[in-house]
Amino acid sequence: MNLSTHRLGVAIPDSRIAREAAELLRDTGHHLLFQHSHRVYFWAALLGKRENLAYDPELLYTASMFHDLGLTERFHTSQLRFEVDGANAARDFLRGHGIAEADAQKTWAAIAFHTTPGIPEFLHAEATLLHVGAGMDVAGRHYTQFTDEELEAVTHAYPREKTFKNDIIDVFYDGMKHRPASTTGTFNDDFIACRDPSFQRVDMCSVIAASPWAH
Template sequence: MSPSSPFPSLPVCQITIPSNELINAAYTYTKEHTSQATVNHCLRCVSFSLLLIREFPPLASANVDLEAVVLSSLMHDMGWATTKSLLSNDKRFEVDGANIARDFVNHSASGEWDAHRIQLLWDAIALHTTPSIAQHKQPEVVAVALGIFADFMGPNLPLPGNPITVEKYKEIVGAFPRVGFSDEVVNTLCGLCREKPETTFENFVSGFGKTYGLDGKGGGKEEWIMKCEDNDITKRLMGGLQACKQWED
């Protein structure tokens, strides 16, 4: 670890997390407003993204904006902020996180980031749970989404020639331990089902409520499943078409 960097070295992976005034400020901000489990998750995601950029051919051959990748990965779960005043009452957590990160960079970088880089940051965070879209975006967006997915899959990441070996995985997780991350994922996403249900019906978050209930322990599960059925997008779309027939010839 260099004197100016808050991040440890990762010699097995042969990567170094970039450190500059903006990245260090974002790291401090993330620590102030999220849990240790989330901070460590984000640092693992940064590390996996950097590893994939170096060793996964489609990314290794691209001219990737590393600062944008690091900031996006580092701040991608600001939508889970423990400082609730940062969050909306009506937006998906990914959108909250993207908005928070964009505002942070606009304020902290003092106009040094142009509109394109700001959009990369926003897209990478907003789309990080939607790989079917993210994979068709810019390399930075792809790298962030893959790095985040890699923290859940590790050496089992379904990539051809997956560069995440067991040894590299162990080094990254050893540097940034999970410290209860699995429980936090369940409790956070079930909490979103409970507190902001309208933001979860059309995405993967609702599945946590269906599996773990609204309290993360099975409570309210059956009622939640029924609520999801009532708000199923297929029913809403087809019901809308049926209702519109009254105004059609």
């Protein structure tokens, strides 16, 4: 139990699934993602508590631990979107623990759509909360909805390094530079363009104009 976050009224689920999900992420050796993923869970859980949303803490925690797993070295040969890699891994993990297929699919969707604005809020609470939690920790979205006590408690338990803003861009770039095509139609191409001056974004208007159709 972490006392700094316990007083907020939310906690990490005390279950085998939660422990093993955290261990799997820790075993990647990616400390930044481990800390980030825990903060994402707490931002999500705090918002869920405030909005009185009915969600499964174990599924939300698992989704938080897996949501950026696709950026790690394990997937550096994949050509899928990194979100799909993480979603597939989470679904397999939950299936392996005997979780109901509906819940495994719910977790898959939460992770797969967590970087896609305009969709998660229409799926289910876990998807809504994961999307908000990730956006809060990476881009500061909904920052003003959290109290000073909440901000201090979560970042004390899972510190945000002074270089996090720059480092998280590097993590995204490293996780996607080998599969730039997977970023088409998403804001993930921003990370490639930020670190690779030679990167050419796909312009859909140009694609349409150059299509084989006569008109």
